[in-house]
Amino acid sequence: MALVGNIRDFGLxxxxxxxxxxxxxxxxxxxxxxxxxxxxxxxxxxxMAARKPEDQHPDLLVRLGILNEAQLAQARxxxxxxxxxxxxxxxxxxxxxxxxxQFQGALQSFTEEAVYGLFGWPEGEFLFEQNQRPAREAPxxxxxxxxxxxxxxxxxxxxxxxxxxxxxxxxxxxVRFLDQPGERAKGVKLAAEEWxxxxxxxxxxxxxxxxRKTNLSEFDVCRIVYGFLTAGLVEVMRQPRxxxxxxxxxxxxxxxxxxxxxxxIINRIKGM
Amino acid sequence: xxxVKMVISGAVNAGKTEFIKAISEIEVVSTERRATDxxxxxxxxxxxxxxxxxxxxxxxxxxxxxxxxxxKRFDFMWEILSExxxxxxxxxxxxxxxxxxxxxxxxxxxxSYRDTPYVIAANKQDRPNAWSPDELRLALRxxxxxxxxxxxxxxxxxxxxxxxxLLYVIQERSED
Numbered sequence: 464m465a466l467v468g469n470i471r472d473f474g475l476x477x478x479x480x481x482x483x484x485x486x487x488x489x490x491x492x493x494x495x496x497x498x499x500x501x502x503x504x505x506x507x508x509x510x511m512a513a514r515k516p517e518d519q520h521p522d523l524l525v526r527l528g529i530l531n532e533a534q535l536a537q538a539r540x541x542x543x544x545x546x547x548x549x550x551x552x553x554x555x556x557x558x559x560x561x562x563x564x565q566f567q568g569a570l571q572s573f574t575e576e577a578v579y580g581l582f583g584w585p586e587g588e589f590l591f592e593q594n595q596r597p598a599r600e601a602p603x604x605x606x607x608x609x610x611x612x613x614x615x616x617x618x619x620x621x622x623x624x625x626x627x628x629x630x631x632x633x634x635x636x637x638v639r640f641l642d643q644p645g646e647r648a649k650g651v652k653l654a655a656e657e658w659x660x661x662x663x664x665x666x667x668x669x670x671x672x673x674x675r676k677t678n679l680s681e682f683d684v685c686r687i688v689y690g691f692l693t694a695g696l697v698e699v700m701r702q703p704r705x706x707x708x709x710x711x712x713x714x715x716x717x718x719x720x721x722x723x724x725x726x727x728i729i730n731r732i733k734g735m
Numbered sequence: 736x737x738x739v740k741m742v743i744s745g746a747v748n749a750g751k752t753e754f755i756k757a758i759s760e761i762e763v764v765s766t767e768r769r770a771t772d773x774x775x776x777x778x779x780x781x782x783x784x785x786x787x788x789x790x791x792x793x794x795x796x797x798x799x800x801x802x803x804x805x806x807k808r809f810d811f812m813w814e815i816l817s818e819x820x821x822x823x824x825x826x827x828x829x830x831x832x833x834x835x836x837x838x839x840x841x842x843x844x845x846x847s848y849r850d851t852p853y854v855i856a857a858n859k860q861d862r863p864n865a866w867s868p869d870e871l872r873l874a875l876r877x878x879x880x881x882x883x884x885x886x887x888x889x890x891x892x893x894x895x896x897x898x899x900x901l902l903y904v905i906q907e908r909s910e911d
Contacts, residue, residue, distance in 0.1 A: 467864050468832035473874065481873040629836050632843070701847045720739075720821060722909040724796070728739070729902045731792045732895055735758070 464593065471586035474626060476617045476693045478589065479610040483507045484695065490595035495587030502578065503597045508607030511597050512577040521551055523602045524561075527569045534560045542599060552603045563605055570604050575613065582617035611694050612652050618690035619654075624682065627689045631670065634681050636699040638673070638688055639666035660687045664697060737796050741901070742816050743786075744803040744841050745826035746834040750858040750888035751802035752786050754826060757894040759788025759800060817845055822901045823853040826888065827875070829865040835874050842875070852904045856886035856897045 470478070470493070478491070486507040493500040501519065503511040513519045521539065524530045530538065534555075541554045555561050581587075597603050621627065653661060656679065663673045674684040691697040743751045756763045764787040786802030801816050817823070823845055827838050845851055855877065857868045866874065868883040877883060882900050887893045 464867075465864055466832075466866055466870065472833035473835060477874065481870060484873050485870060629839070720905065720909045722906060722911055724737075724739070725902055725906045725909045727796060728792050728798055729899060729906065731790065731798075732758075732898055732902065735790075735891075735895060 466591040466593075467589065469586055469588055470584060473589075475581055475584075476614045478591070479614050479617070480693055480695060482591075483610045483614075487591070487593065488596070489591055489593040490597075492590045492592065493581060493584075493587050495584045498584075498587075500577070500581055503595070503601075503603070504610075505596075505607055507610070509574065509578070509610055509613065510603045510607045511601060512574045514577045514580065518577070519598065519601050521600045521602055523573075524555075524570075527573055529561050529566050529569050530555070539600065547599070549599070550597075550603055551600045552605055556605055567605050570602060571608055574604060574608065575616075578613050579616055579620070582620045614694045615652070615657075615690045618686065618693055621686060621689070624685075627682075627685050630689055630692055631685050631699055633701075634671040634674070634685065635669050636701055637667065637669055638664045638691075638697050638699050640664060640697055641695065656683065657687050657690070660684055661691070664691075669702070670699075738799055739796070740799045740801060740820045741822055741824065741898070742801050742803060742820045742845075743824045743826060744813070744845065745858075746828065746837040746841065748831075749826040749828045749834065749838075750886075751826055754824070754856070754858070754886075754888040754894055754897075755786045755788035755800045755802050757889060757891045758790065758898065760791060761789045763788045813841075813844055817849075817851070820851070822905045823851050824897055824901055825853060825855045826858050826886070827855060827871060829857045829859050829867075829871060830862045832866065832874065835871075839875055842877075852901065852908060854882040854884055854897060854901045854904060856884050856888075858886045858888050860885045861887045 475493075481487070482491075482504050484507070488505050489503070491502040491504070493502070498514070501511075501513045502509060511519070517523070521535055525532060525535055538551055538554045538558065538560055541558060542549065542551050545554065552566075555566065556563055659677045660673060660679070663676055668676070670684050670688060671681060673679075673688075674681045677684065679687075688697065688699065692699065743754055745751055752763065786800075788800040788802075790798040790800070792798055801820075803813050803816055825838065825842055825845075828834050842853075842855075846853060855868075855871065855875065857866070857871045859865055860867075868885050871877075872879075872881070872883045875883075882904065884897050884900055885893070886897050
């Protein structure tokens with residue numbers, strides 16, 4: 464079943480988070496006016512991004528200087544004799560037609576730039592076709608890319624409050640790390656400003672206080688924390704609201720109910 | 736006679752009225768009016784005040800179900816409706832990701848200040864291209880302990896299941 468929507472309503476960084484945490488495999492088709500893009504994911508990691516139809520063609524490997532024409536022809540000929548589970552990328556690596564590091568580096572840079580450009584789209588239809596995979600001859604990255612740092616880079620390109628305020632409605636909110644942020648953070652490359660904010664997160668200071676301590680604007684702190692949030696590194700919480708107290712419990716507490724009463728309701732609904 | 740209350744909330748057109756109608760023993764008291772704002776693009780009539788349903792548990796105990804209005808300009812009603820509630824069902828239209836942001840705002844309103852027992856009902860699971868409960872959990876950034884349940888609000892059994900799952904959450908927090 465396909466997931467459809469518009470990145471105006473459900474942002475690309477949110478979608479990448481869903482793909483990452485859901486270990487999704489499939490093709491994400493995006494369109495914005497005349498522009499289109501196609502991204503493929505394998506178990507939550509990015510394996511290919513094409514902004515033009517020709518970027519899905521093996522000739523891309525020649526254009527990027529990874530192979531020459533003769534090497535590409537040799538790889539394609541070998542692929543024709545291999546089983547359906549083998550990709551052109553597998554053949555290139557197995558037959559040493561290109562050094563894996565060079566292959567990975569060149570194709571990864573190209574793919575990342577293709578994705579970064581998509582964060583500039585203010586809106587665009589998306590359709591995620593689950594379990595769709597690239598063609599066997601498509602230029603697929605040897606080692607799939609973790610989307611965490613793609614999310615961080617995408618968020619760096621956000622320059623308006625609107626989207627940030629959806630997740631961070633107030634600078635009076637407190638930031639704290641989720642479980643084992645160090646492990647999650649390994650895939651994320653932080654810029655110097657981001658490290659300054661990262662180092663100030665202690666579960667007590669509000670965003671406004673972090674802005675003051677880092678000498679960054681509140682907008683910059685919120686944008687950076689929005690990136691951490693989107694990458695699943697931190698959570699933001701409201702500070703407890705000062706409330707009048709009634710009989711030792713705050714008025715905001717839900718009523719304590721008797722188990723016997725709940726059991727009666729359960730039995731009644733079961734019997735309906 | 737003791738009355739207890741559950742609140743059914745969600746964005747416009749999430750299926751709140753239908754949910755209450757599916758389970759209420761009385762004709763649901765709705766205050767549906769012709770939509771006058773952007774809502775009219777989605778549905779001709781919408782709930783501008785609230786829905787009210789009722790289930791008699793026993794001679795001495797009644798469960799009231801309150802559906803909140805979906806539009807932002809009726810936020811003030813949420814505070815009133817949430818006072819003293821046993822628990823909360825957040826309904827989501829699983830086919831409309833454009834409502835997920837609003838759904839998060841509603842969850843934030845009801846849950847951030849109170850430790851309210853709640854479940855999320857992923858409604859319209861019978862429609863093509865409905866996001867699955869697992870996908871909705873990720874889209875709404877809900878932690879693993881929050882129940883995100885498949886739901887078809889027009890189906891009584893499905894509604895019963897959602898209410899029961901909420902009651903199990905409430906049961907865990909209840910006192911002997």
